Amino acid sequence: MRIRTGTESPVKRKTSVLCAFCFEDNVPIGLGKLNKKIDQTISQSIKEINGQKGKISIIHSHKEIPSDRILIAGLGKKNKLNTDTIRDVTGIITKKIHELKIREFSIIIPDKISIKNDQVISAIVEGANLSLYEFDLFKKEKSTNTELDLTLLTSDKNAQKIIKNSIIVSDAVKFTRDVANLPPNECPPMKLGDIAKKIANQNKMKCTIFSKNEIKSKGLGGVTAVGQGSKNEPKFIILEYRNGKKEQKPILLVGKAVTFDTGGISLKPGLNMDEMKFDKCGGCTVLGVMKAVSELKLPINLVAVIPSVENMPSGEAFRPGDIIKLFNGKTAEILNTDAEGRLILADGLAYGIKHYQPSMVMDFATLTGACIIALGTNVAAIVSNNVKLASKIKTASEKTSEEVWELPINDDYMDMVKSKVADIKNLGMGKAAGTITAAAFLANSVGNVPWVHFDIAGTAWIQPSTKKKSYNSHGATGFGVRLVVNYLMNQK
Ligand code: BES
Ligand code: MG
Ligand code: ZN
Numbered sequence: 001m002r003i004r005t006g007t008e009s010p011v012k013r014k015t016s017v018l019c020a021f022c023f024e025d026n027v028p029i030g031l032g033k034l035n036k037k038i039d040q041t042i043s044q045s046i047k048e049i050n051g052q053k054g055k056i057s058i059i060h061s062h063k064e065i066p067s068d069r070i071l072i073a074g075l076g077k078k079n080k081l082n083t084d085t086i087r088d089v090t091g092i093i094t095k096k097i098h099e100l101k102i103r104e105f106s107i108i109i110p111d112k113i114s115i116k117n118d119q120v121i122s123a124i125v126e127g128a129n130l131s132l133y134e135f136d137l138f139k140k141e142k143s144t145n146t147e148l149d150l151t152l153l154t155s156d157k158n159a160q161k162i163i164k165n166s167i168i169v170s171d172a173v174k175f176t177r178d179v180a181n182l183p184p185n186e187c188p189p190m191k192l193g194d195i196a197k198k199i200a201n202q203n204k205m206k207c208t209i210f211s212k213n214e215i216k217s218k219g220l221g222g223v224t225a226v227g228q229g230s231k232n233e234p235k236f237i238i239l240e241y242r243n244g245k246k247e248q249k250p251i252l253l254v255g256k257a258v259t260f261d262t263g264g265i266s267l268k269p270g271l272n273m274d275e276m277k278f279d280k281c282g283g284c285t286v287l288g289v290m291k292a293v294s295e296l297k298l299p300i301n302l303v304a305v306i307p308s309v310e311n312m313p314s315g316e317a318f319r320p321g322d323i324i325k326l327f328n329g330k331t332a333e334i335l336n337t338d339a340e341g342r343l344i345l346a347d348g349l350a351y352g353i354k355h356y357q358p359s360m361v362m363d364f365a366t367l368t369g370a371c372i373i374a375l376g377t378n379v380a381a382i383v384s385n386n387v388k389l390a391s392k393i394k395t396a397s398e399k400t401s402e403e404v405w406e407l408p409i410n411d412d413y414m415d416m417v418k419s420k421v422a423d424i425k426n427l428g429m430g431k432a433a434g435t436i437t438a439a440a441f442l443a444n445s446v447g448n449v450p451w452v453h454f455d456i457a458g459t460a461w462i463q464p465s466t467k468k469k470s471y472n473s474h475g476a477t478g479f480g481v482r483l484v485v486n487y488l489m490n491q492k
Contacts, residue, residue: 001129003167005159008150010034010108012068013153017058017105019093020368021086023078024051029110030153030398031070038064046072053077053085054092060101067106071096072206081114082399083123084469090127091470094148100130103146109154118162119155119399124152125166126173130471133174135181139358140287169485170297173478174287175199176281180460180476184260184277188232189308192257192280196237196287196306202296203241210236221325222308222343227309229264231315236351237283237306238292243299250301251488252358253290254348256341256365257283257308264311264337265319266288281460281476282364283308288481289488298488305352307344311337323422327351328445333422341367341440342426349445360389363442364480366457370434377458377466379403380479383439393452396487401480404454413440456480 010018011034020028026046033039041059049055054078060069073089075081081480089105097105107124111117128150130222134143148186152159179195193209200207212233216224220236227234237257242250258279262268268276283306290304318324322334324343328350332343336388351362371381382404384390390406397404417440423446428437439453460480462472 001132001148001150003125003128003150003152003163005163006106006153006241007155008153010153011065013106015068015104015106015151016102017069017071017097018067019071019073019107021073021075021108022046022051023075025078026051026246028072029083029113030108035064038070042070049074051076053376054089055483056092056096062247069097079304082401083115083119083399083416084113086120086123087401088470089457091131092125092173094128094131095470098148106148106151106153107158109156109171111154117156118158120161121152121154121156121162122166123339125163127471129167130173133177133180133473134393135475137178138183140441143422165296169292169482172288172292172295172485173481175291176284176481177476179287180281180284181275184310187256187259187280188310189235189259190232191226191297192259192283192306193235193237193306196239199287199291199294200239203291205290205294206240208238218327219325220327220347221333222327222347223307223309225318225322225324226311226340226343229314230310231314232259232310234307234309235272237308239304241290241302243297246299249359249489250303250362252352252356253286253302253304253431254345254352254363255304255306256280256345256363256367257306258341258344258382259308259310261311261338262313263342264317264340267313267338275461278461278476279366280308281366281456281479284476285364285456285478285484286479288478289484292321292481292485293488295387296485296489300488300491302318302355302488303352303358307348309340309344309346314420327443330424330444331422333419333425335425335427335443339426339438340393341365342438342454345442346445349442353446353449359447360386362452362454362484363455364454366460368435368438368457370431371455371457374407375405375437375458377463379405380419380459381435381455383409383436383451383455384404384452385409385446385448386452389450389452393487396483396490398450400482402483405434407439409436409439410445414443417441454480461462
């Protein structure tokens with residue numbers, strides 16, 4: 001989608017569809033007076049939608065003004081407005097334009113509302129750019145996703161810059177979706193490595209990938225154990241982006257990339273097992289963030305560590321009862337081979353912290369089904385050892401409408417992952433606090449470095465209970481990319 005700014009007044013704008021928003025008071029925001037006849041028609045037709053959120057009314061101008069049509073879109077109640085409403089409604093408008101096979105449209109940026117202009121513009125760009133996303137790589141008949149031209153009518157001098165940045169971020173979300181949606185036969189760990197190399201080359205990042213033998217010889221025992229059951233060998237992917245001060249410690253991102261999670265010897269039931277192709281979403285989110293940050297050229301140092309494996313049952317697979325040694329030096333008793341994510345993440349975290357001495361670390365993983373039981377499919381769980389950092393993450397979450405809810409962690413939870421025969425075990429206490437005990441296992445690799453863990457099991461892809469949003473239709477959502485980039489942009 002091509003998006004640019006225009007400064008003409010709506011009455012002078014020549015466009016196929018002139019779009020304006022309105023609240024339940026039925027006054028289109030920023031449209032102004034056009035012409036007597038048209039103004040009357042508009043006020044009649046918008047009474048029918050009554051500003052209801054997501055409702056749309058379109059009238060033809062019959063050459064009374066330069067624009068061919070006028071579209072009014074409801075934002076709902078004024079006092080309930082947030083950026084997500086704007087993002088969602090813009091997606092609805094864009095889908096409508098696409099459905100009508102129109103190639104070009106203009107949106108009047110609503111001003112004098114409760115939200116800052118830069119956030120309004122970002123939400124509009126994201127809603128427009130994400131709403132037509134389809135994963136059609138494997139279909140002969142491609143979606144008729146013709147290039148759309150959108151002009152944002154505003155006098156804001158910064159608009160062009162905000163648009164450019166928001167396109168980079170929303171393109172990175174689409175990139176994350178594209179990788180996450182790849183089927184498991186087409187996306188073994190090696191493929192993720194190739195994709196990482198490609199974005200590294202395009203954006204001047206350093207990319208290092210450890211092979212199965214290197215993973216083993218470096219003592220990454222968690223990755224080795226989980227990966228050993230598959231003929232698709234594990235890869236340990238590292239991306240380095242350096243554009244901050246030399247002496248500035250990097251921020252570390254770690255992402256779980258299980259390209260398919262059968263559960264291993266502790267085999268999962270068959271129902272919906274196909275969805276476990278999405279068990280690489282944490283790693284895909286991290287890749288998307290790296291792409292966005294390097295294209296935005298943010299003045300920071302950032303390192304990504306993505307342990308990638310396929311969790312398969314086989315004669316070579318690791319078993320319940322095994323005791324393995326993790327990179328953090330601790331031994332772990334395996335009680336369930338389906339609790340594999342924490343094993344590879346424990347290695348990713350410990351390796352990244354030891355080698356890069358980060359100022360802080362964030363990890364992303366579709367880690368526990370318990371997260372869905374606790375929070376459903378619209379809110380991700382976060383667990384942190386640092387109140388200040390968690391609070392900054394919550395701010396970024398509120399700004400981007402990628403919702404998170406913090407769960408507690410303390411020594412009692414740490415005790416729940418202690419083992420009788422090894423230092424720790426990869427199961428907590430049955431179903432109790434499953435998301436937190438998984439995080440407690442990870443905390444053993446983190447120590448005192450400020451850390452936030454994101455469990456995105458519910459939010460990484462669209463599930464039957466997911467609330468419908470125009471900019472998120474099916475498959476992977478790219479959850480986390482917008483939130484983390486927002487956090488990193490405000491990091492000085
Ligand atoms: N990838 C799954 C978690 C998951 C399940 C995410 C369903 C999204 C939807 C993870 O590897 C796993 O299997 N976790 C187990 C842990 C348990 C054995 C302690 C789970 O949640 O059942
Ligand atoms: Mg599993
Ligand atoms: Zn898993």
